[in-house]
Amino acid sequence: MARAADFAGLGGKESSHRVRVLTGILAAGILAFLGLGLDGSGLLSKGDGAVLVREFFVAALQPALDYESGGYLPADAPPFLLKVAKGLWGTLVYAIAAISLSFVFGMLLGVLASESFWATRGKAWGVVRWSIRISLTAMRSIHELLWALLLLAALGLSPAAAVLAIFIPYTGTLAKVFSEMLDESDPRPSYALSQIGASQSRVFLFARLPRTLPDIAAYTFYRFECAVRSSAVLGFFGFTTVGLYLKQSFENLHYHEVWTYLYALILVVLVLEAWSAQLRRRFVV
């Protein structure tokens, strides 16, 4: 069978390959569907759910600009829009604090985890490199919310715990990606510098590192956008971010308020997106 495809020439072989990959993926999907014992009825909302769906999506057209009536409101509650701004600022603070720490440690560990940094040093150093790589994998394999859960259980609710929960997995990811970027960067400038007698660490510092800095900056910015989302979700665990207020409003059935928070979050992501697109254009040129 395979021979027939071979005779059909390159095109035939390639397309049979594609068909096999796509069939495999589809089969995995169907298998998972059957394995979970799913059926379509779970996709339709019934009874109260259906009412909720209608009310919720109608509210999308009218995001709240002030508190919705009917809920309990403490006497010293700030104006609604100020509360939204406070939630956004809280979200940004955790994300900024975590990503700035992650950047510093990610650079450090990324360099130490890269092959090119250890290239001319003894084989024995491989142990150091691999132990760092393994710890980085462990750090990023555990989701930030699970880190948050562990920290909450161990230490209780504290703003520093939120920063730490984002910091740990993000450092793991940044360091891994940085090390790959360093290893994959164009080696020619490094050769040139070492040919004229620069020491290994100088070559790394003045040839390899500067070449990858734009990529490193762009990737950090992308991860910052992810950190904003993670920080927003941490609100569900009691930290004062958008997620906390969104959850409270949803529980009080104040859907107009929920949409204000959602739009605010989308706005932040849009602004960051536009900013990073501008930057990337500068970098590429």
Place this chain on the structure above:
Amino acid sequence: MLQISGWIALGLIALAWIFSDIDFADLFSARRMDNFSRFAERALPDPLRQPGDGASLGAWVTEQMNLYGWRGMGATLGISVIAIVLAGGIGSILGAFGARNLMSAHPFVPHATAGHGACNHALDHVAQAVRILCILLRAIPEYIWAYLLLAMLGSSAWPAILALAIHNSGILGRLGGETIENLPSEPLRAMSMAGATRKEITIAGVFPMALGRYLLYFFYRFETCVREATVLGMLGIVSLGYYISESRAHDQYDELIFLVILGGVLVMFADILSDLARRWLRRSV
């Protein structure tokens, strides 16, 4: 622009650290340490707490796996497979409709050589709208989508599947669109000039050419799906996260840590799987 961005970034970092309640010293206060020692006591697996009973640790692990481990891991994997297959399908459609070179009056023919009527504003607007839709889909974190959908659809695996599918459709839609815009345009332009319709070009030219790259993104997102599917369970959907939040609620920290590590192992497994798939793709498709 670069300089201004740098200063804004530095300013935000300074603001976040100075004008916030983040205090790492607080994590080491007496009260927290007290909390921590209580946590550490219960974090040790149950059989290890009685001295001289290390042999039953294996039995404890087997019991944990049979009670929650296998079921949680299976459900997590199933949810993420269905979600990524859905997202892959929707994302490819969004990607095609969002690609500006495909969505023009003469696909892949530069405006200057296409002559009169080359600028079709309706198609331009469609592409623009699809790109904005992609941003909206991915701006809201999976966890918030799942939280909202759970209230609407009731308890089943669907809210988690849909939440992951929605968020990842946005991401794959954007990446798919970029892939199409970066395709070598000569063969596609030839099809276009020979009179092929947009549908024909898409099915016979664009999709086969873009598939390899798109699948790279697909497997990369599969890995993040597994990571997210683990924590979505904490909302009350049966994946690993559900058992994790249950053990947290019952203060069974040994169970909690065991299941968190199990989630980490699952993510590492998905990481290796997607890495293998991508390596294989680079060579063959």
